[in-house]
Amino acid sequence: MIPGVSIYEIFTVTTLLFFIGVYGFITRKNLISILISIELILNSSVVNFVAINKYLYPDMLEGVVFAIFIIAVAAAETALAVSIIISLYRQISAVEVKDIETMKY
Numbered sequence: 001m002i003p004g005v006s007i008y009e010i011f012t013v014t015t016l017l018f019f020i021g022v023y024g025f026i027t028r029k030n031l032i033s034i035l036i037s038i039e040l041i042l043n044s045s046v047v048n049f050v051a052i053n054k055y056l057y058p059d060m061l062e063g064v065v066f067a068i069f070i071i072a073v074a075a076a077e078t079a080l081a082v083s084i085i086i087s088l089y090r091q092i093s094a095v096e097v098k099d100i101e102t103m104k105y
Contacts, residue, residue: 007052007055010047011048011051013047014044014045014048014051015044017040018045020037020040021037021040021041021044022041024036024037025038029096029097029098030096030097034097035078035081039074045070046067046071049064049066049070050067
């Protein structure tokens with residue numbers, strides 16, 4: 001459907017993008033880096049929805065609708081996470097996971 005690009009190449013790129021996000025989520029200690037890793041995971045799913053929709057049902061837009069929904073949820077999640085991170089930074093002056101674990105409530 002897309003000239004010069006097979007679905008296997010798209011799946012390879014999105015799989016790499018997904019596992020880079022998972023690796024970043026597991027290994028990073030900074031909350032902003034963890035948030036970026038979550039965004040990578042969500043973006044890989046968006047590309048998968050659009051690619052599968054384009055190859056299986058090129059005349060229908062269900063994959064694009066799901067992609068727009070995921071993008072909207074990701075934007076809301078990012079806004080909420082950034083506000084929580086800013087609040088934590090104001091309380092303890094750090095955005096590292098180890099500093100938050102030792103925070104007293």
